[in-house]
Amino acid sequence: MERYREWQHVRETAFPSGLRFLQYTLPERYGTVAAFHNSLHVFAGYSLFLNAFQPDIRFPLHIAIVEGKLKIVSRWIACCGLHWxxxxxxxxxxxxxxxxxxxxxxxxxxxxxxxxxxxxxxxxxxxxxxxxxxxxxxxxxxxxx
Incomplete structure (x- = not known):
């Protein structure tokens, strides 16, 4: 549930960039994830393969994939369902x-x-x-x- 609460906060603070593509500001703990190159501002579509224009409920699953956390990926799917x-x-x-x-x-x-x-x-x-x-x-x- 911690990741879902985290997603709720990220969703609430998401904003469109100058090009109107959705941009997320990630919590500080993601600053060490190599994929994000020390930036906590990521584009939904480009960095996370999510909907580029509106918040996407798949965020918790996709962020676990970017982190390479198979255990969290498998647990999330087991708890939340295959439709993700x-x-x-x-x-x-x-x-x-x-x-x-x-x-x-x-x-x-x-x-x-x-x-x-x-x-x-x-x-x-x-x-x-x-x-x-x-x-x-x-x-x-x-x-x-």
Whole structure:
């Protein structure tokens, strides 16, 4: 529940940037998360793969993915339900090089590696130099439907 309360505060303080894209101000504890490059101001769509124009309820799940916290990801989904999981969760894990989360999502059939999702994940991994993600995606996975 701490993360949900945290999300409520982040949501209440979210504001559109000059381009009208939603920007979140994260709590100070996220200042050490390498993905945010020491900035507590992040764009919802670009940094977290969330709705770019309005607060997105998937924030707690996505922030746990960015942090690479598989235990929190699995607990959140167990408590809150599968409807929170979209291909964006998988792509976010690929973007931030969290192969363990990608494997967990695929092994539990929470995300299907459709051609489009696989290709986008490859693009994200290649752009950011994430060789472990590229290796994972090149393996023959059973859940391609």
């Amino acid at each position: 999981v979209t291909p964006d969760a998988f792509l976010l894990a690929a973007r931030y090089n969290h192969v363990d989360i990608m494997e967990w999502l695929v092994d539990r059939k929470l995300v299907r590696l459709k051609t489009r999702v696989r290709q986008r994940a490859r693009e994200l991994a290649a752009i950011h130099g994430h060789k472990p993600v590229l290796s994972f995606l090149s393996r023959d996975r059973q859940y391609k439907k």
